[in-house]
Amino acid sequence: MTQDQVTQDRAVAPREWTVFSPSCPSRESLARIANKWTAMIVILLHESPLRFSQLHDGVGGISKKVLVDTLRALERDGMVEHAREPDGHARYRLTALGRTLHEPLLALQAWAESYVEQVLEARQRYDTALDERILAGVPPYEP
Amino acid sequence: MTQDQVTQDRAVAPREWTVFSPSCPSRESLARIANKWTAMIVILLHESPLRFSQLHDGVGGISKKVLVDTLRALERDGMVEHAREPDGHARYRLTALGRTLHEPLLALQAWAESYVEQVLEARQRYDTALDERILAGVPPYEP
DNA sequence: CTCCTCGGTCACGTTGAGGTAACCGCCCTC
DNA sequence: GAGGGCGGTTACCTCAACGTGACCGAGGAG
Secondary structure, three states, rough: OOOOHHHHHHOOOOOOOOOOOOOHHHHHHHHHHHHHHHOOOOOHHHHEEEHHHHHHHHHOOOOOOOHHHHHHHHHHHHEOOOOOOOOOOOEEEEEEHHHHHHHHHHHHHHHHHHHHHHHHHHHHHHHHHHHHHHHOOOOOOOO | OOOOHHHHHOOOOOOOOOOOOOOOOOHHHHHHOOOHHHHHHHHHHHOOEHHHHHHHHHOOOOOOOHHHHHHHHHHOOOOEEEEEEEOOEEEEOOOOHHHHHHHHHHHHHHHHHHHHHHHHHHHHHHHHHHHHHHHHOOOOOOO
């Protein structure tokens, strides 16, 4: 391969001001929204505002600490807000900004639930193939 | 508030076989795809198959170790595959399953880049409001 | 032959995400 | 006024994610 071909082959657009640039603030935003807790909380809150304990019950397996931390982070980034109701209980709701997140995150949930079977099958194929390679004495990965 | 009202208020659908159940395998799938590295890799690979070093350059700031780990995980879950080209170089490409991920993940990138300004503003508002509350001697958060 | 790149692997160390359990003030009910 | 639920906070710990730097075998290029 000539140097010219290498150069052309490697030409990947620079994308300076995108998530692909580690110093771009949008990278942080991506990290915040590309997160299972964020996804579940936004999806739950889109149906209706919820109290803390309802969120805690709705998001199975989340600890109070992580729920609090995630809610504070979402509030700080303007996606969620909370208020005290007259009855003294907290109530969390999506902001306008948070509502714009619902559609993309719901798509993630839909994907995860629709394709989970295919993922599980692929995983099994991969693992048995790996076992066979090991039994055959082949190094697990050709470098 | 009466007990009946409390009960009704807390009625959140059980959602047994969804990502909201921590033991459902779809929860794992969600965690894998709701991930910044996954998102960036899938978006890059959707444009064209890429070599390892092209991915390493394309995903700014990722280390070789994390890139390898993420690619192996994506391969195991059937979203990516790799092969040796005749020239001896590796080439990674999306599988059919991986291609179905492109649209939802591209939506995440688009969101992150479109709304990053609003997120930054919200963050600043939150931080200055918090500072004021502290200066006023108010405990940072009303429990 | 020697040097280089590519595509990794390996052996660390650091950071951050996340869990656990105890505790707390407020309000409510009994 | 004792107990209980709500909405947290705190201290502490664990483990997975991530980074770093060195190394390595295969395959060119010179």
